[in-house]
Amino acid sequence: MGTPHSILSTSGTRRLAEACHADVASLTERLISAIFTDNPEWTDYTSVPRDDLRDGCRCYLTRILDLLGGRIADPEVDDVAATIGRHRAEQGVPLEAMLRTFRLGGGIIWAALLDRAENVGPRELQEAGTAMWAVVDGLSSALVTSYRKTELEQVRRDERRRHALIEDVLAGRALDAAFAARVARELNLPAQGEYLVVAARGDGRPLHTGAEAALAASGIRSVWHDRVDTTVGLVSLESCSSDTALRNVRPQLRGRAGASPAVPGLAQVAVAHALALLALETIPAGGARLVSLEERYPEALLVREPDLAARLRQHVLGPLLALPDKEREVLLHTLTVWLAENRSAAHAASRLHCHRNTVINRLHRITGLLGRPLEGQRCYLELSLALASAELDAASS
Numbered sequence: 001m002g003t004p005h006s007i008l009s010t011s012g013t014r015r016l017a018e019a020c021h022a023d024v025a026s027l028t029e030r031l032i033s034a035i036f037t038d039n040p041e042w043t044d045y046t047s048v049p050r051d052d053l054r055d056g057c058r059c060y061l062t063r064i065l066d067l068l069g070g071r072i073a074d075p076e077v078d079d080v081a082a083t084i085g086r087h088r089a090e091q092g093v094p095l096e097a098m099l100r101t102f103r104l105g106g107g108i109i110w111a112a113l114l115d116r117a118e119n120v121g122p123r124e125l126q127e128a129g130t131a132m133w134a135v136v137d138g139l140s141s142a143l144v145t146s147y148r149k150t151e152l153e154q155v156r157r158d159e160r161r162r163h164a165l166i167e168d169v170l171a172g173r174a175l176d177a178a179f180a181a182r183v184a185r186e187l188n189l190p191a192q193g194e195y196l197v198v199a200a201r202g203d204g205r206p207l208h209t210g211a212e213a214a215l216a217a218s219g220i221r222s223v224w225h226d227r228v229d230t231t232v233g234l235v236s237l238e239s240c241s242s243d244t245a246l247r248n249v250r251p252q253l254r255g256r257a258g259a260s261p262a263v264p265g266l267a268q269v270a271v272a273h274a275l276a277l278l279a280l281e282t283i284p285a286g287g288a289r290l291v292s293l294e295e296r297y298p299e300a301l302l303v304r305e306p307d308l309a310a311r312l313r314q315h316v317l318g319p320l321l322a323l324p325d326k327e328r329e330v331l332l333h334t335l336t337v338w339l340a341e342n343r344s345a346a347h348a349a350s351r352l353h354c355h356r357n358t359v360i361n362r363l364h365r366i367t368g369l370l371g372r373p374l375e376g377q378r379c380y381l382e383l384s385l386a387l388a389s390a391e392l393d394a395a396s397s
Helices: 011-037 050-068 079-091 095-115 122-170 177-187 210-217 242-252 266-283 297-304 305-322 325-340 345-352 355-368 377-396
Strands: 194-201 221-228 231-236 256-259 291-292
Touching: 011 050, 011 095, 011 122, 050 079, 050 095, 050 122, 079 095, 079 122, 095 256, 122 177, 122 221, 122 266, 122 325, 177 266, 194 242, 194 266, 194 325, 210 221, 231 242, 231 266, 242 256, 256 266, 266 297, 291 345, 297 305, 297 355, 297 377, 305 325, 305 355, 325 345, 325 355, 325 377, 345 355
Parallel strands: 256 291
Antiparallel strands: 194 231, 194 256, 221 231
């Protein structure tokens, strides 16, 4: 709400304001005293040196009188109030304390005006009161605008610093013990102890603030960081096991996510990040789930060496892969289920919803195509890896 300029230019108001200018020093001391004696539990100026506070109070009271005296036109865009708001926000003074100070200062100026009002008529006194509180309201508005702007700038600056710190950790700078200690302090993470890293990707990328709050509610400290194509979480295991941490992380994710094994401290987070990304790459596209690398070591080996995996796939399953789509899918699925059921045709038949003899016939067909018996530990290992490779290849196609 703008301040009515016609009221501010009233001759009686200007005369009273000019008369009070000589009292600014004593009025400042009265305001300082009021700040610390009127409801002192509301006072939170511990971060402000007393001389700094006194100077701010003096500038504020002087500006009220300048506005009332018509020297300046609009309190809502006042640079003094804006400067005070910015400075106090940087010092961490609560906005409520500042607004209370502005109200106290307005009351002190009003009392000073009344002391000088012996020859001022009732109408002029009423106009002065209206102008007085319009000025305080306008200055308070300028204070709030500047304070909120500074707060927002601080949040953005803090977020940029936070992102830079996490990026440096992911790049391996935490091998420097001094830097690791700084990261732990600024990100509120343990300086010692195990960590795991989560890398998430997909339509449901988590907002790091939500994930941090949800984990913190379970006593788990973490930080989450949005990168270009992934969201990365650093999760402390100071108060829980990896399994417990992942159980708490899982509900926060809706896309694909990979988790690293536990690593000993921030110094190894860069390694853990690479392992989390590797676990993520083992999940087929469209598979919305969280997996740990410790659950996906065979797939991770195949992903890490794609050329070798392709050679293994062709060497072990080549004739099957060359079949028409429908027959290929039936035989590969049968072989996968049979291996998963510890090579039991009866158990595989139950899962495949067919007769045991059907499974046996399909296995004979596979044996003939591959030109080798389906037996022996090495055979089972090669088949399992080749089938996993075929699944990963189909998912990426």
